[in-house]
Amino acid sequence: KQEVTQIPAALSVPEGENLVLNCSFTDSAIYNLQWFRQDPGKGLTSLLLIQSSQREQTSGRLNASLDKSSGRSTLYIAASQPGDSATYLCAVRGSQGNLIFGKGTKLSVKP
């Protein structure tokens, strides 16, 4: 049974700092991995999708890496801004087709 773990559960940083969010999964037989952002009381916004054959994806100040063999992914956020404050969720898609989520990392960027 696939399990997804995100560390840390919460993170508070001053504005401008670079930061890394971690995601690990127990079953390396995945099709892809997706990072989402969730604002309080809102839905999920897709940030980055990494296919199982890829090592990383970049979008603006965000960079996500994937090491499938070790069951790990990282989300790197450069030059963090208060507007980046949100909960970041990692999810993997396996052979069964549905996404399995971690519990998220709650990020707070202080001005």
Place this chain on the structure above:
Amino acid sequence: NAGVMQNPRHLVRRRGQEARLRCSPMKGHSHVYWYRQLPEEGLKFMVYLQKENIIDESGMPKERFSAEFPKEGPSILRIQQVVRGDSAAYFCASSPSGQGATEAFFGQGTRLTVV
């Protein structure tokens, strides 16, 4: 191209009533997934549907919960005889296919409160 549309956004039901949550996938998407999110917890998979078929319902409670995705119209998640423990945010996602290199897109959710 509108995103995944869920309605209602907020739903209040008394214990014992029925709740119906609707999800219209993105245009061209034939795969729908339902998730439940309890306060301070992650998203838990409930059910995965394709048009007129249930592909995986391993996350659905055995009683009171059902889901459908008819040939025409939105996907419906139905909760009968609601209890306080059903209070949660229910999210729907859609994708163009169920495997491989497909990205899932989520709706804004329906927040169910059982009083």
